[in-house]
Amino acid sequence: QKEVEQNSGPLSVPEGAIASLNCTYSDRGSQSFFWYRQYSGKSPELIMSIYSNGDKEDGRFTAQLNKASQYVSLLIRDSQPSDSATYLCAIGGTSYGKLTFGQGTILTVHP
Amino acid sequence: DTEVTQTPKHLVMGMTNKKSLKCEQHMGHRAMYWYKQKAKKPPELMFVYSYEKLSINESVPSRFSPECPNSSLLNLHLHALQPEDSALYLCASSQTRIIGGDSNQPQHFGDGTRLSIL
Numbered sequence: 463q464k465e466v467e468q469n470s471g472p473l474s475v476p477e478g479a480i481a482s483l484n485c486t487y488s489d490r491g492s493q494s495f496f497w498y499r500q501y502s503g504k505s506p507e508l509i510m511s512i513y514s515n516g517d518k519e520d521g522r523f524t525a526q527l528n529k530a531s532q533y534v535s536l537l538i539r540d541s542q543p544s545d546s547a548t549y550l551c552a553i554g555g556t557s558y559g560k561l562t563f564g565q566g567t568i569l570t571v572h573p
Numbered sequence: 574d575t576e577v578t579q580t581p582k583h584l585v586m587g588m589t590n591k592k593s594l595k596c597e598q599h600m601g602h603r604a605m606y607w608y609k610q611k612a613k614k615p616p617e618l619m620f621v622y623s624y625e626k627l628s629i630n631e632s633v634p635s636r637f638s639p640e641c642p643n644s645s646l647l648n649l650h651l652h653a654l655q656p657e658d659s660a661l662y663l664c665a666s667s668q669t670r671i672i673g674g675d676s677n678q679p680q681h682f683g684d685g686t687r688l689s690i691l
Contacts, residue, residue, distance in 0.1 A: 566615055
C-alpha cells in the first residue's frame with residue numbers, strides 16, 4: 463500500500479460544478495495536511511493547509527480532514543477552466559521537514 | 574510574484590561540467606529544501622536545512638552537494654551529473670517547527686530550475 467494515495471484521474475468536470483479530490487494516507491501519526499496546485503510546466507503552489515479534523519474553507523476551496531478514517535479531501539466549488547491543473551496532496555508525518563506527496567490528480571474543467 | 578527565487582530558470586550542462594543552482598527566500602523562514610521532480614511525478618525530497626544546518630539527506634548521490642551560506646540562501650552544487658538527473662529542481666522554504674508542536678509548516682516553492690544533462 464502506498465503511503466499517500468490520491469483518487470486516480472484524470473478528473474473532468476464542467477465549469478461551475480464542484481470538483482472533489484480525495485487523498486488517503488497510511489501513517490496514523492500524520493499531523494499536517496496540504497493541498498498544492500501545479501500547472502503544467504510550473505512549480506507547486508500551496509492552496510490549503512489543514513491540521514485539525516473538520517472543514518476549512520478559503521474562498522472556493524474547502525479542505526476536509528478525517529484523521530480516524532485517514533483521509534483528506536479538497537472541494538473546489540464553482541470550478542473554473544483556470545482550475546485545470548494537477549492537484550497534489552502532501553502529508554507531514556512524524557519526521558519533521560518531510561512531506562510525503564501523493565501521485566497527483568489531474569483536473570480538467572471544461573467550459 | 575514568488576517569494577522564493579531560483580536561478581537560473583533553465584540550465585543545460587554536459588556530464589563533465591560543474592554548475593550551481595541558487596535559491597533565495599525573503600520570507601524569514603529558517604528551513605529550506607531541495608526537491609527533484611520528474612515529468613508527471615510528484616516532487617522527491619533531496620535535502621532539508623534547518624537553521625543553516627543539514628538535517629535531512631535522502632541518500633542523494635554525492636554528485637549533488639548542497640550548501641546553505643546563510644538563512645536566506647541555499648545552493649545546490651552539481652558535478653558529473655548523469656542524463657537521468659535531468660529534471661525540474663525545486664527549492665522550498667518554511668517556518669521551522671513551532672516550539673512544543675509536531676506539525677510540519679507549509680512549504681513554499683520557488684519556480685524551479687529546469688535542468689537538462691547532455
